[in-house]
Amino acid sequence: MSPLLEISDLHASFGFGENEVRAVRNASLAIEKGETHALVGESGSGKSVTALSVMQLLPYPLAHHPGGSITFQGEQLMAAPSWKMREIRGNRIAMIFQEPLTSLNPLHSIEKQISEVLFLHKALSRDEAHARVLELLDLVGLPEAKSRLNALPHEFSGGQQQRVMIAMALANDPDLLIADEPTTALDVTIQAQVLALLKDLQQKLGMALLLITHDLGIVRHMADTVSVMNDGEIVEQGDLAQVFENPQHAYTQHLLAAEPKGRPDPVAENAPTIMAGHDVKVWFPIKKGVIRRTAGYVKAVDGISLTVRQGHTLGIVGESGSGKSTLGRALLRLEKSNGEVAFEGRSLQALQGKALRPFRREMQIVFQDPYGSLSPRLTIRQIVEEGLLVHGIGGDFDERRHLVVDALEEVGLEADMLNRYPHEFSGGQRQRIAIARALILKPKFIVLDEPTSALDMSVQAQIVDLLRDLQKNHDLAYLFISHDLKVIRAMAHEILVMREGRVVEQGTADAILDNPQDPYTRALMAAAFELKADDTGAVRV
């Protein structure tokens, strides 16, 4: 019997002539009925383009296929007429996307959006469709489905939105579901729930699943067969066990070895305190009515006390919206806060403007998004040099140049990059530039706000290694903010778990990781390390 979906020698290109970008070359894969095939690769490897080619959803005619064939249930999809593709899309092949909020129409109720697929392909009556929508929402486990049919997408949480997307995709019992990074935008606990749901539904309905992801943990948990993509080509393919236990291709080996590993180096227990916060609060007022009366507060950070010691890393763990980034900014006085913040015993809260400037030299920050944190119109030299100019250090033009080169070389970049612009660099290189900018002032304390989250897995590991080396060489104190427990495990000496602006659990890394006390922390660990969905009720859907 021929497989359900067979892609052979697929090519996909964007642009023509000199500007042609060959995004996918010679890709072949086959998916049997009921099977889960994972397409793994780093960003830009062509895995999404491959999936979109199946659905013919690329921006034609700018995108085109110089060759290859795609057969689905024996039918050729390559260059199939558009009426035929419309009949297949959403009906026999369905797709769910990465960002649930942007893939749902914000102006239509969820019932309207789900039943649209039913009206299109099944010609159901209004009542039949209504019943089917309820059945689907029940199937994907959306609580109180009946009363929320008329709700708009923004009234749901991220995990619930993804459930709605899945319900929409399943509406017509597709034979193949393409899931393009279905959980990347979700928190770890929600991610585990959504993955469990997908697996469960797949078994119930017997459909095939093409899972596109960069996360090897998800692959290991979900897939039967795997294709590893790198730079537009499938470099390795086979059963899950075969590829993961005994990788043949160098790139697969590199990818498997790249997960952030190890533990931080041991440090002196009695190191002096660099940064201390006591009962730090950041409340944002909610204004209501014509006269903008303050009706209440969003308590982003609600009374948190912490200390960071020299040479130590304090890891702040929490899911999105838990207030961890706000806390980091409040400690650096980039956000107004109440409570006591002291740097080396000197209080920062009363200082303003110029009086704060000497402290700025001592404490720095590295942001999550390396694309947004570098001024696009300044050269690398100008970006890294700015701190020197502000604080009037580094002498003349040539001496500053030396300092900039030293800082760049310390983070693993080369001196000849000085006069280039940020857009010429990859995400990992940009993050190194951002670290060099923080480092050139020789600070004692650095807030690292999710510095690895926007990066590919193999790059993440390199940045973690770099940060650890820098810490050892300069005896730096880090406040390491992350939602990713794997990275936290590799970096932190102490851990503080945050939820809704409050501390859930606080202690040494070993104590928290090996023996978590709070049910929320336990659910977080289970979701992060074993992709196990929590059903104790510690995590809300």
Place this chain on the structure above:
Amino acid sequence: MTRAPEIPGRFLGIRITPLTQRRLANFRRNRRGVWSLWLFMVLFLGSLFAEGVANDKPLLVRFDGAFYAPVFVDYPETTFGGEFLTEADYRDPFVSDLIKAKGWMVWPPIRYSYDTINYDLKVPAPAPPSLQNWLGTDDQGRDVVARLIYGFRISVLFGLTLTLCSAFVGVSIGAFQGFYGGLTDLLGQRFIEIWGGMPMLYLLIIMASVITPNFWWLLGLMLLFSWMGFVGVVRAEFLKARNLDFVRAAKALGVGDFKIIYKHVLPNAMVATVTFMPFTLAGSITTLTGLDFLGFGLPAGSPSLGELLNQGKANLQAPWLGLSGFFVIAIMLSLLVFIGEAVRDAFDPRKTLR
């Protein structure tokens, strides 16, 4: 890692980044805009040297073994053997004969300045086009071509000055409002709403009855209102950029507010401003023409396109007045709008080269 392209080259000392290259390429792809730019530059540069193109004085006089440059220096008639101590009128046959007797004169292609009255008309003014007056004369016997050349120059210079000044004021205020946001922004926006509601034309008319408007008065009065167009776009860019991480990073480095505005945010807001400018330029020129047409613009006797249109309206029997005024204004504004469109294309990030 693929090696990024070499350090970008320089053109006239200005760094050509790949982004600039892309923009130049996008600009060049708009053929109409490129042609318009060339044509406009030729016309504008030509009109800048209007004194050498249309003048009632010769460019160079050779008289009695010496050279004279009447365009730059005033010579009394007695220099050339005349009778009066006033400045020589080279168009006077008497003076011209005196000079020709002992030397020669080089005339500009058009022997009239904007205020030269042709007393030798065969018909009462306005006179129709002839070999002497290519587009005829206006109702005071002044050459239309000469007035068009000078009028074009003063319109464009006025428009350019007004655009640059209002861009400076508008961008500063927009940057300030957008960067600080909150109450500053709120008060600024309300002020602009009130200020924008003022009837500008009536205000100008009232002011014109109090003072005698000249180039600078008009510029100042119009500047009071024209800066507001820039505030919106710049403010929006600043509101967006002030929360970006690179601004936060600069704050964390201890960079002062003014420097953040100037060095980090403003370059990002300039795209919108530059795109806006050619259209403001066209608008300024139209406003000046309108005021001149109504008689509240530049002082009487100035070469102005609006005044020419007004004469055309008053002398419908002399269609060359209205028609030539119309065509010059229409061509000038079209060129500016075409250039503006090309500039807009050049800065459009979604415009792909294919």
